[in-house]
Amino acid sequence: MIKDLTKKSAKELTFKDKLVINFYDMASVLGVAVVTIMLIFTFVFRVVGVVGTSMVPTLQDKDYLIVSAFDSNPSYGQVVIITQPNAFDEPIVKRIIATENQVVDINFYTGDVYVDGVLLDEPYINNRTTNNEGISFPVTVPEDHVFVLGDNRQGSTDSRSEKIGFIHEDYILGVAKYKIFSYDEVTRAMKFNPFSEWKIY
Numbered sequence: 001m002i003k004d005l006t007k008k009s010a011k012e013l014t015f016k017d018k019l020v021i022n023f024y025d026m027a028s029v030l031g032v033a034v035v036t037i038m039l040i041f042t043f044v045f046r047v048v049g050v051v052g053t054s055m056v057p058t059l060q061d062k063d064y065l066i067v068s069a070f071d072s073n074p075s076y077g078q079v080v081i082i083t084q085p086n087a088f089d090e091p092i093v094k095r096i097i098a099t100e101n102q103v104v105d106i107n108f109y110t111g112d113v114y115v116d117g118v119l120l121d122e123p124y125i126n127n128r129t130t131n132n133e134g135i136s137f138p139v140t141v142p143e144d145h146v147f148v149l150g151d152n153r154q155g156s157t158d159s160r161s162e163k164i165g166f167i168h169e170d171y172i173l174g175v176a177k178y179k180i181f182s183y184d185e186v187t188r189a190m191k192f193n194p195f196s197e198w199k200i201y
Helices: 002-006 015-043
Strands: 045-049 064-068 079-082 092-099 103-107 112-115 145-149 172-184 189-192
Touching: 045 172, 079 145, 092 103, 092 112
Parallel strands: none
Antiparallel strands: 045 064, 064 172, 079 092, 079 172, 092 145, 103 112, 172 189
């Protein structure tokens, strides 16, 4: 049908013909836009929901995050989504504390965390690291792995435990960049966060 219409000159096109052409043009543009958005959210960004309170105060239960798959080199401080199989049989969100070949030590009496002998300054944590989850310290992070902890140290199962352990870099889905939606305890509904609160530190 469109092929037939394209053979007509501009003067030969009726009002109905023009409507059909415009409809197909809009459908074509919309189709390209939908495919482009799908590709972006499949290979560039993902929207991921938080379950649980292991990352309080940085992240709350039912927060929704924009996750970037572009950060190929894991580094200290990044909040990451992890798909490595674990005892809970579900993806987890944690913060990278150390990367390959670094030595992690934790003083469970003082709650201090050291990487390569340097005491970490951790303004993002909810409480001190006083829970020993079973792994003996100090530990050296294996090649191609990272060591992760939740910001809510007394309410997180993480690399301190054999249930999680070291995380292979291949299982890092992406880095959490922005917190776009949060659950409102008062209204019991999702709320769109102000732009100033999007960035995750």
